[in-house]
Amino acid sequence: MTAHPDIAALRPIYDVVVVGARCAGAATAMLLARGGLSVLAVDRSPYGSDTSSTHALLRGAMVQLVRWGLADRVRQTGVALVRQTTFDYGGEAHPIEISPRDGVSWLAAPRRTVLDALLVDAARDAGATVLHGPRVTGLLRGPDGRVLGVELEGRDGSRRQIRAGVVVGADGAHSTVASLVHAEPYRLGAHAAGVVYGYWSGVGAGGYEWLFSGRAAVGVIPTNDGAVCVFAGCPAARFLDEIRRDLEIGYFRLLGEVSPPLMHAAASARLLGRLRGFAGEPGWMRQSHGRGWALVGDAGYFKDPITAHGISDALRDAELLARALLTGAERALADYQHERDALSHTLFDITDEVASFSWTLGRLEALHKQMSRELNRESAYLAALGRVQEQPCA
Numbered sequence: 501m502t503a504h505p506d507i508a509a510l511r512p513i514y515d516v517v518v519v520g521a522r523c524a525g526a527a528t529a530m531l532l533a534r535g536g537l538s539v540l541a542v543d544r545s546p547y548g549s550d551t552s553s554t555h556a557l558l559r560g561a562m563v564q565l566v567r568w569g570l571a572d573r574v575r576q577t578g579v580a581l582v583r584q585t586t587f588d589y590g591g592e593a594h595p596i597e598i599s600p601r602d603g604v605s606w607l608a609a610p611r612r613t614v615l616d617a618l619l620v621d622a623a624r625d626a627g628a629t630v631l632h633g634p635r636v637t638g639l640l641r642g643p644d645g646r647v648l649g650v651e652l653e654g655r656d657g658s659r660r661q662i663r664a665g666v667v668v669g670a671d672g673a674h675s676t677v678a679s680l681v682h683a684e685p686y687r688l689g690a691h692a693a694g695v696v697y698g699y700w701s702g703v704g705a706g707g708y709e710w711l712f713s714g715r716a717a718v719g720v721i722p723t724n725d726g727a728v729c730v731f732a733g734c735p736a737a738r739f740l741d742e743i744r745r746d747l748e749i750g751y752f753r754l755l756g757e758v759s760p761p762l763m764h765a766a767a768s769a770r771l772l773g774r775l776r777g778f779a780g781e782p783g784w785m786r787q788s789h790g791r792g793w794a795l796v797g798d799a800g801y802f803k804d805p806i807t808a809h810g811i812s813d814a815l816r817d818a819e820l821l822a823r824a825l826l827t828g829a830e831r832a833l834a835d836y837q838h839e840r841d842a843l844s845h846t847l848f849d850i851t852d853e854v855a856s857f858s859w860t861l862g863r864l865e866a867l868h869k870q871m872s873r874e875l876n877r878e879s880a881y882l883a884a885l886g887r888v889q890e891q892p893c894a
Contacts, residue, residue, distance in 0.1 A: 506631070506633070506634070506654050506655060506656065506658070507631070507634050507652050507654040507658060507659075507660040507662075508654070508658065508660070510540060510629065510631070510652075510660065510662060511538070511540075511629075511662075512661075512662065512663060513649070513662070513663040513664065514537075514538045514539060514540045514629075514662065514663075514664050514665075515532070515537035515538045515539065515664065515665050515666070516529075516532050516537055516538075516539050516540075516664055516665060516666045516667075516668060516825065517539075517540045517541075517542070517649065517650050517662055517664040517666075517667050517668070518532075518539060518540070518541040518542070518668045518670055519541075519542060519543075519636050519650065519667065519668065519669050519670060519671045519675075519676065519677050520541070520542075520543055520669065520670035520671035520672060520675075520797070520799070521541040521542065521543035521616075521620055521623070521630050521632070521670070522543065522545075522551065522612070522616045522619075522670070522672075522797075522814075523612075523615065523616060523619060523797065523811050523814040523815060523818075524670040524796045524797025524798070524799075524814035524815075524817060524818050525541055525543065525668070525670030525671070525796070525797065525818075526541065526616060526619035526620045526622070526623050526630070527564075527568075527619050527623075527814065527815055527818035527819070528541075528668060528670060528796055528818040528821055528822055529541040529623040529626075529628040529630065530568070530619065530622045530623035530625075530626045530628060531568075531626075531818060531819060531822035531823075531826075532628070532822050532825060532826065533623060533626035533627040533628035534626045534627075535822065535826040537825070537826070538627075539623070539627070539628040539629065540628070540629045540630075540631070540662065540664070541620075541623060541628055541629070541630045541631070541670075542630075542631045542632075542634045542635075542636065542650075542652065543630075543631075543632050543671075544632075544633065544634070544635045545632065546632055546633070547617060547620060547632045548613050548614075548616065548617040549613065549616075550611070550612055550613050551612050551616075552776060552778055553612045553805075553810070553811070554609075554695070554697060554719065554721060554729060554731050554805055554808055555609050555610065555611065555612055555615070555721070555723070555729070555811060556607070556609040556708060556719075556721050556808040556811075557607055557608055557609060557610070557811055557812065558607065558808065558809060558812045558875060559598075559601075559602065559604055559607065559812075559875060559876075559879040560812040560815070560816055560875060560878045560879045560882055561811050561812040561815045561816075562604040562606075562607055562608070563602050563603060563604055563879045563882045563883050564815040564816065564818075564819065564882060565815070566603045566604060567603070567882070567883070567885070567887065568622070570618065570619075570622055573618055573622075574608055574610055574615070574618065575608075577610055577614045577618070577724060578724055578725060579608045579609065579610045579611075579614070579723060579724045580608065580609070580705070580722035580723060580724075580726075581606040581607075581608060582598065582606060582607040582608060582609070582707045582708055582722065583597065583598045583605075583606050583607075583707060584596065584597055584598060584706060584707035584708075585598065585607070585707050585708040585709070585710070586706070586707065586708070586709045586710070587710050587711075587712075587865070587868055588709065588710065588711040588712065588759070589712055589861040589862075589864065589865055590712070590713055590714075590861050594865075595707075598707075601876075601879070602879045602880060602882075602883035603883060604879070607708065609708075609721045609722065609723045609729065610723065610724060611723050611724045611727075614724055615811070633654065633655040634652045634653060634654050634655065635652070635653050635676075636650050636651065636652060636653075636671075636676050636677070637651045637652070637653050637659070638650070638651040638680065639651070639667065639677070639680050639681070639793075640661060640663060644791075645791065646791040646792045647666075647667050647681065647790070647791065647792030647793040648663055648664070648792060649661060649662050649663035649664045649667065650662050650664065650667055664792075665792070666792055666793065666794060666825060667792060667793045667794075668793070668794050668795070668796060668821065668825075669681075669683075669793065669794070669795045669796070669799040669800070670795075670796045670797050670799055670818075671799055672797070672798050672799060673781070673798040673799070673802050675795065675798075675799035677793065677795065677799060678786060678795055678799050678800070681790055681793050683786045683787045683788065683790075683795060683800070684786065684787055685784040685785060685786045685787075686785060686786070686787065687783075687784060687785040687845075687848065688782060688783070688784050689782035689783035689784065689803065689804065689848070689851075689852040689855070690782060690852060690856070691735075691736075691782060691804070691852050691853070691855040691856035691857075691858075692735075692736040692779075692780030692781050692782045692783075692804055692855055693717070693733045693734065693735060693736060693739075693780050693804055693805075693806045693854075693855040693857070694733065694734055694735070694736045694738065694739020694740065694743060694744070694777070694778065694779050694780045695731050695732070695733040695739075695777070695778045695780070695805065695806075696731065696732050696733075696739075696743060696747050696750060696751040696754070696775055696776070696777045696778075697729055697730065697731035697732070697775070697776055698729070698730060698751070698766075698771050698772070698773070698774070698775040698776065699723070699727045699728070699729055699730075699771070699772040699773060700727065700728050700729075700730055700766055700769040700770065700771060700772065701726060701727055701728075701769060701770045701772055702765075702768065702769035702770055703720070703728040703730060703762075703765050703766055703769045704728075704765070705720045705721070705722040705728045707722070708720070708721060708722075711758050711759050711762070712758065712861060712864055713757050713758045713861075714857075714860075714861070715734060715735075715738075715757060715857065716732060716733065716734045716754045716757045716758050716857075717732070717733045717734075717758065717806065717857075718730065718731065718732045718733070718754065718755055718758045718759060718762060719731045719733075719808070720762065721808075727772055730755070730762070730766055732751050732754035732755050732758070733754070733806055734754055734857065735855075735856070735857045736779060736780035739777070739779055739780060740779055743777070744777055744779065747775045747776075747777050748775060751775055752766070752767065778805070780804065780855070781802070781804075782804070782852075783802050783803035783804055783848060783851065783852060784801070784802055785800070785801050785841060785844070785848070786799070786800050786801070787837075788800035788801070788833075788836070788837045788840070789833035789834060789836065789837055791830075794821055794824075794825070794833055794836070796814075796817050796818055796821045797813070797814045797817060797818070798810070798814070800817070800837075800840075801813060801817065801840060801844060803844075803847070803848050803851045803852070804851050804852065804854070804855040806851060806854050806855045807847070807850065807851045807854055807871065809847060809851070809875075812878075813844070816840075816843070816878070816882060817840050819882075819885065820836050820839050820840055821833075821836050823836075823885075824836035843877075843878055843881065846870070846874050847871065847874050847875075847878075850867050850870060850871045850874070853867060854867055
């Protein structure tokens with residue numbers, strides 16, 4: 501990989517500065533650059549680094565990758581191609597084939613080390629400047645309070661001010677940009693699930709598998725290089741009171757409650773790296789636009805990962821925001837938030853109820869059927885969007 505410049509080599513002004521260069525940020529930068537804008541994206545984390553994620557791509561995410569010409573690049577990473585997903589309610593399995601629709605005939609769950617780097621490469625190919633290492637320490641503002649750019653601190657401690665027409669916060673659930681612009685939530689979830697997950701060599705998987713009992717949920721997600729992500733979730737309160745004391749013991753306890761065969765398969769397999777835990781956090785929708793700024797990805801809209809829709813949200817909303825910004829009309833940002841929310845409210849409600857673990861298995865199956873209808877609506881909506889018109893790089 502070739503070296504990339506530090507902040508001293510940056511231009512003094514860009515059309516858009518994107519803070520955060522993972523799924524949402526890198527995709528937004530790519531689309532804006534394809535649209536002819538000058539784009540700088542910065543991320544504190546190293547290029548190709550990992551992050552907490554169960555990373556299953558649902559149909560909506562795959563629709564986006566197909567439309568953007570990136571699905572073949574995903575396939576070429578050696579990721580397992582998923583052609584079936586199975587829902588298991590208390591031992592009653594319901595396998596569902598991935599039918600060809602909206603240009604998609606398979607799903608995949610690339611590791612974040614793979615997917616994030618692939619999207620960064622695509623953004624650079626489109627003409628965006630993407631820099632890893634610097635952090636945003638503040639925002640530049642005009643006399644009327646409008647955001648005019650960012651203050652950066654480089655890896656060597658140097659500082660630089662970069663002006664921009666718009667600053668996009670794509671820096672995750674605990675977004676620095678959201679904090680600096682005082683973006684307030686206007687919807688809050690009531691529930692959260694705690695999750696433990698790990699990557700295993702030697703656990704078989706016939707596709708995505710989602711298994712549920714009355715008190716816990718587990719999932720099997722095949723990914724890159726023959727590895728399988730196996731997660732186990734439970735109500736956040738139980739995670740905090742019981743599971744986090746010893747992640748390994750708690751993890752195998754949850755697996756055993758839902759699927760003893762899976763517990764035994766993991767016990768005889770090889771753990772790649774370590775187990776990781778997430779205590780859970782109720783979801784939100786935040787105000788995601790203002791004078792000179794916007795939010796995308798988890799920075800603006802977050803819901804519990806129990807329904808595995810986070811990356812699909814990120815790729816969907818990257819395009820909705822990019823389209824709004826490419827119009828050049830500030831009022832389009834309000835339309836972006838409205839469009840995002842119209843596609844999200846029902847999925848938000850379903851996810852919040854699933855994360856509560858207060859359902860019966862019958863109710864859970866009904867929720868999943870409702871979610872399937874919403875996901876089909878979402879993927880059809882995305883498939884019907886025209887391509888972002890590509891312009892020469894600025």
